[in-house]
Amino acid sequence: MTTGEHGVDLLILDLDGVLVDTQDAEDGALAYLGTLMGVHLEHHEAQELFSGKKVQECIDLLEGLAHRPPPPDAVPIVRAKCRELIGSTLEPVPGVREALARVDVPMCVASNSPLELIKERLSDCGIIDHFDGRLYSAYEAGAWKPDPGLFRWAARDQGVPADRCLVVEDSLVGVDAALAAGMKVLQFNVVPVRAPHRAGVPTFSSMHALPGLVHGGRSS
Known part of the structure; x- marks a missing residue:
């Protein structure tokens, strides 16, 4: 998979299990x-x-x-x-703050969760400012993963062709939605050995690796 400034114009991130530890x-x-x-x-x-x-x-x-x-x-x-x-405190997935600060392409969140829940969790973790209102809920789109409609809506709203989008997901449901939308996809799994995954989809297990993957690196 080739990514980087000539391959990715929009990074689409899932919420639960990718950005926030929920x-x-x-x-x-x-x-x-x-x-x-x-x-x-x-x-x-x-x-x-x-x-x-x-x-x-x-x-x-x-x-x-x-x-x-x-x-x-x-x-x-x-x-x-x-x-x-x-519990009383919600933390981002380890490495997320550093990764978001280093990614140099526009980013958005696309989640099956309701919009208010997306806002609440991103705010509680202190990372909502990275997305500047670019938050997409399946409840607003009327399409839940694995339906590709949510991802297609996000890309269309941001004016980016599907093949210039890179999606980061942790579940097969999300991976399948991204593939059906015609987008590049990375699967994030903290414990990759136990996690089911789709053949041919690159996986990575540390958010510290994300900027390198977006800008032309390989999975690790």
């Missing part, structure tokens, strides 16, 4: 809902089942496993449990 909390909150419905999942099972997906889609998956409807307030239950698991 993916385990998201998966854990959904697993908690599962226990309320009689479905008990191990950590790796919750990760594989839920990571990157729309909350309602995850609740639908639990309904299928439980063979019973979810509580009527399932989404608020998940949101509240996630906040509890995150």
